[in-house]
Amino acid sequence: MTRKRKRLLILLAGMASLGVATALVLTAFKDNLVFFYSPSDLATKPPAPGRALRIGGLVEEHSVVRSDRGLRIEFKVTDGAHDVPVVYTGELPTLFREGQGVVAEGKVDGAGVFQAATILAKHDERYMPKEVVDALKESGQWRGDKPAAAAAGAPGTMR
Amino acid sequence: MSLSTAELGHFALILALAVALVQAVVPMIGAARGQRGMMELATNAALVQFALVGIAFLALMRAYVTSDFSVLNVAENSHTAKPLIYKITGMWGNHEGSMLLWVAILTLYGAAVAAFGRTLPLRLKARVLAVQAMVGAGFLAFILFTSNPFLRLAEPPADGNGLNPILQDPGLAFHPPMLYLGYVGFSMAFSFAVAALIEGRVDAAWARWVRPWTLAAWCALTLGICLGSWWAYYELGWGGWWAWDPVENASFMPWLSGTALLHSAIVVEKRDTLKRWTIFLALLTFALSLLGTFLVRSGVLTSVHAFATDPRRGAFILGLLALVIGGSLVLYAWRAPALEPTGSFAPISREGALVLNNLLLASACATVLLGTLTPLMLDALGGPKISVGAPYYNATFVPLAAPMLAALGIGPLLTWKRADLAPALRKLGIAFAATLAVAAATGFAVEGRSFLAPLGLGLAVWILGGTLTELVTRVRPGEGALRRLRLLPRAQWGMTLAHAGLAVTIAGITVSTGWKQEAIEAVKPGEAVMLAGDSYRLDSVAPEAGPNYSADRGTVTVTRDGGTIAVMHPAQKFYPLQVMSVADVAIATTGFADRYVVLGERQENGDRILRIYWNPLVPWVWFGAVMMALGGIVSLSDRRLRIGVPQRQAQPAGASRAAA
Numbered sequence: 001m002t003r004k005r006k007r008l009l010i011l012l013a014g015m016a017s018l019g020v021a022t023a024l025v026l027t028a029f030k031d032n033l034v035f036f037y038s039p040s041d042l043a044t045k046p047p048a049p050g051r052a053l054r055i056g057g058l059v060e061e062h063s064v065v066r067s068d069r070g071l072r073i074e075f076k077v078t079d080g081a082h083d084v085p086v087v088y089t090g091e092l093p094t095l096f097r098e099g100q101g102v103v104a105e106g107k108v109d110g111a112g113v114f115q116a117a118t119i120l121a122k123h124d125e126r127y128m129p130k131e132v133v134d135a136l137k138e139s140g141q142w143r144g145d146k147p148a149a150a151a152a153g154a155p156g157t158m159r
Numbered sequence: 160m161s162l163s164t165a166e167l168g169h170f171a172l173i174l175a176l177a178v179a180l181v182q183a184v185v186p187m188i189g190a191a192r193g194q195r196g197m198m199e200l201a202t203n204a205a206l207v208q209f210a211l212v213g214i215a216f217l218a219l220m221r222a223y224v225t226s227d228f229s230v231l232n233v234a235e236n237s238h239t240a241k242p243l244i245y246k247i248t249g250m251w252g253n254h255e256g257s258m259l260l261w262v263a264i265l266t267l268y269g270a271a272v273a274a275f276g277r278t279l280p281l282r283l284k285a286r287v288l289a290v291q292a293m294v295g296a297g298f299l300a301f302i303l304f305t306s307n308p309f310l311r312l313a314e315p316p317a318d319g320n321g322l323n324p325i326l327q328d329p330g331l332a333f334h335p336p337m338l339y340l341g342y343v344g345f346s347m348a349f350s351f352a353v354a355a356l357i358e359g360r361v362d363a364a365w366a367r368w369v370r371p372w373t374l375a376a377w378c379a380l381t382l383g384i385c386l387g388s389w390w391a392y393y394e395l396g397w398g399g400w401w402a403w404d405p406v407e408n409a410s411f412m413p414w415l416s417g418t419a420l421l422h423s424a425i426v427v428e429k430r431d432t433l434k435r436w437t438i439f440l441a442l443l444t445f446a447l448s449l450l451g452t453f454l455v456r457s458g459v460l461t462s463v464h465a466f467a468t469d470p471r472r473g474a475f476i477l478g479l480l481a482l483v484i485g486g487s488l489v490l491y492a493w494r495a496p497a498l499e500p501t502g503s504f505a506p507i508s509r510e511g512a513l514v515l516n517n518l519l520l521a522s523a524c525a526t527v528l529l530g531t532l533t534p535l536m537l538d539a540l541g542g543p544k545i546s547v548g549a550p551y552y553n554a555t556f557v558p559l560a561a562p563m564l565a566a567l568g569i570g571p572l573l574t575w576k577r578a579d580l581a582p583a584l585r586k587l588g589i590a591f592a593a594t595l596a597v598a599a600a601t602g603f604a605v606e607g608r609s610f611l612a613p614l615g616l617g618l619a620v621w622i623l624g625g626t627l628t629e630l631v632t633r634v635r636p637g638e639g640a641l642r643r644l645r646l647l648p649r650a651q652w653g654m655t656l657a658h659a660g661l662a663v664t665i666a667g668i669t670v671s672t673g674w675k676q677e678a679i680e681a682v683k684p685g686e687a688v689m690l691a692g693d694s695y696r697l698d699s700v701a702p703e704a705g706p707n708y709s710a711d712r713g714t715v716t717v718t719r720d721g722g723t724i725a726v727m728h729p730a731q732k733f734y735p736l737q738v739m740s741v742a743d744v745a746i747a748t749t750g751f752a753d754r755y756v757v758l759g760e761r762q763e764n765g766d767r768i769l770r771i772y773w774n775p776l777v778p779w780v781w782f783g784a785v786m787m788a789l790g791g792i793v794s795l796s797d798r799r800l801r802i803g804v805p806q807r808q809a810q811p812a813g814a815s816r817a818a819a
Contacts, residue, residue, distance in 0.1 A: 006503065006504075006505075006506065009506055010506075010514060013514070013515070013518060014518055017518040017519060017521075017522045017559075018522055018525070020522070020558075020559070021522035021523070021525055021526055021555070021559060024526060024554060024555040024558055024559065025526050025529050025530075025555050027554065028526075028530075028550075028551045028554035028555045029533070029551070031550070031554070032547070032548070032550040032551040032554060033545045033546075033547060033551070034545060034546045034547070034548060035543055035544065035545050036543070036544035036545065036546070052550075054544075054546060068681075069680075069681035069762075069764075069766055070681050070762045070763075070764070070766060070768065071679060071680070071681050071768065089679075090679050090770075091679060091757075091759050091768045091770055105546075131544055134544070
């Protein structure tokens with residue numbers, strides 16, 4: 001085999017490898033991206049059923065109902081304009097409060113209830129998830145009452 | 160006294176920047192003109208630069224230890240009630256301090272080349288140190304102009320804000336320095352690559368000089384990532400150890416490309432080919448390290464690692480990143496064509512296998528890069544907000560890693576230059592049979608529900624089998640086998656250990672992901688939770704007072720078939736200063752499985768939520784990583800790689816070289 005042909009072979013192998021990688025990335029992007037929805041987004045352009053997504057907003061005041069010895073939690077997430085009922089089973093992050101920002105990952109079920117698989121942990125009083133801030137700004141509910149939201153050395157969501 | 164310490168540190172940093180600028184320019188000119196004195200300046204400059212940054216580092220440490228709250232950085236991140244160890248380590252538990260650590264390690268590497276690179280050709284050494292100083296100057300300027308840790312407060316507060324409780328852990332003492340030793344260590348490969356491009360010359364001796372630095376950085380990065388994931392596992396209380404979080408990916412990408420670099424540098428050294436690719440990888444690896452620094456430090460990601468968001472900082476690091484990547488790529492495009500390969504090889508050969516390893520590692524790295532950057536890009540462009548999680552990486556990274564791991568079993572058995580596949584495969588008969596048996600048994604065990612479990616365990620056995628087969632082939636059982644075993648070069652042992660470590664890690668990843676079990680239940684003291692055949696009984700919860708926290712510590716007795724296995728003490732700590740609760744996880748490990756218990760906060764009715772995980776084989780993830788790093792260290796101790804050993808052969812006429 002001449003040097004040229006060998007080089008061509010390596011080049012082809014490289015292209016094939018990158019080609020496979022690209023194909024994998026594209027299919028994975030199609031199926032596995034998790035989009036963020038505000039409650040208003042959910043109301044106006046509902047996602048495909050069964051698709052994993054994230055929602056975020058404020059935990060509506062007086063909406064939290066616990067059952068099953070505190071392990072099952074129902075509450076509503078609102079951006080002021082719309083709200084979404086959420087069900088979650090498990091332990092909540094310590095800073096989960098009514099009136100505070102929250103981000104949850106899960107799926108919308110047939111009845112329009114958001115079945116949360118994870119409530120993203122919040123580790124600091126000062127912190128407001130960026131997505132929530134943007135969603136509130138969009139619905140005109142942002143009061144800017146926590147201007148130092150993500151700033152001032154606040155550690156944010158961990159995962 | 161304390162007034163002058165911070166100013167001394169600040170002043171030392173300014174001087175260090177000045178020295179770095181001189182070191183970046185003068186030796187470079189000297190190397191171009193062949194002026195010995197100008198080139199020799201680099202050595203002393205590198206040592207002085209390190210000493211100055213060291214003074215600044217110690218000055219900040221002093222401010223932390225003495226709780227000097229007139230320094231803004233200390234006031235914001237420390238507190239008198241904090242234990243001493245966290246006063247010291249808390250120094251790099253914030254943006255400014257961690258950047259100072261970054262630069263300190265960068266100058267440490269520069270000083271190490273200056274001190275130990277006595278046999279380096281003067282011209283190469285001058286250029287390497289000049290490039291190293293350019294990077295150093297960039298980051299010193301970054302610290303001085305946007306992240307000065309020595310800023311004073313006109314009116315010092317009575318006490319500081321304290322450190323994020325999550326960071327108040329011994330992990331902070333080791334994880335960041337180790338990770339930075341890795342990240343920043345790749346700057347050496349970068350500097351050598353740029354110097355080689357300027358010189359227009361890459362040969363086996365060059366590869367032998369670069370390899371120890373790359374290997375050292377790679378070992379540190381392996382340990383750093385390992386420590387980080389272990390820390391996340393025991394500190395964050397979520398029962399997992401890797402989440403494909405962008406900050407994790409930021410450290411994983413340089414590791415992937417650094418691993419590729421490590422292997423391609425062997426080809427340059429042994430076979431004098433793949434030079435351009437190796438240079439490219441060296442540039443890429445450091446670029447990815449810088450990208451990681453940017454992602455983690457600029458505040459574009461919200462995570463425990465993003466200490467502060469100041470848009471100026473993000474812009475500055477992004478500018479540095481563009482300058483380093485853009486500049487080195489332009490240099491590469493201009494100069495790389497001059498690097499002619501001399502060795503040639505057949506596709507089926509050790510080189511061929513290493514090329515395959517490189518291609519797949521690079522492709523896998525590219526998919527991680529895309530998964531990490533796409534959400535940021537879309538957000539920056541005003542697109543939809545998205546996140547990319549584990550399913551994406553399972554669908555992209557795993558299919559690319561699998562063939563690479565399959566090839567890893569065979570590669571070391573192939574000879575250099577031209578190999579025959581058939582005899583290599585014949586030797587692997589036993590390994591192959593073991594692989595099939597384990598994969599089939601695993602397939603039955605999971606009843607075909609998942610193909611990842613048989614695939615992962617099969618690959619682990621395959622790699623281990625291939626590695627051991629290769630060792631046996633070398634030693635040839637029979638007369639004199641022991642002597643041959645003793646005479647094996649250290650580099651050989653290093654490879655065997657590292658590859659076996661990879662097999663152990665893969666086994667740990669596969670089993671802990673596929674077979675983990677968890678239970679969450681609300682219990683009162685006296686009640687028990689069943690998981691994986693064990694009974695976890697919450698005996699009591701008692702208050703406990705710490706130096707800067709108060710805690711509720713539980714006693715959980717684990718029994719199985721009536722016999723007590725372990726008594727565990729998970730706690731819920733409350734840090735009043737930060738108004739923050741942190742779970743103190745209790746882990747009981749057997750080396751083969753972890754029992755992992757998290758005590759939740761008290762419910763209104765007095766219940767406690769117990770979260771319990773049974774994580775089989777999870778310790779192997781880290782055992783394997785430590786084995787890999789040990790393999791690197793053993794290989795590093797090989798005579799051949801000892802710093803200063805390599806000598807360039809007689810120079811061909813006309814080759815540019817300093818009169819040594």
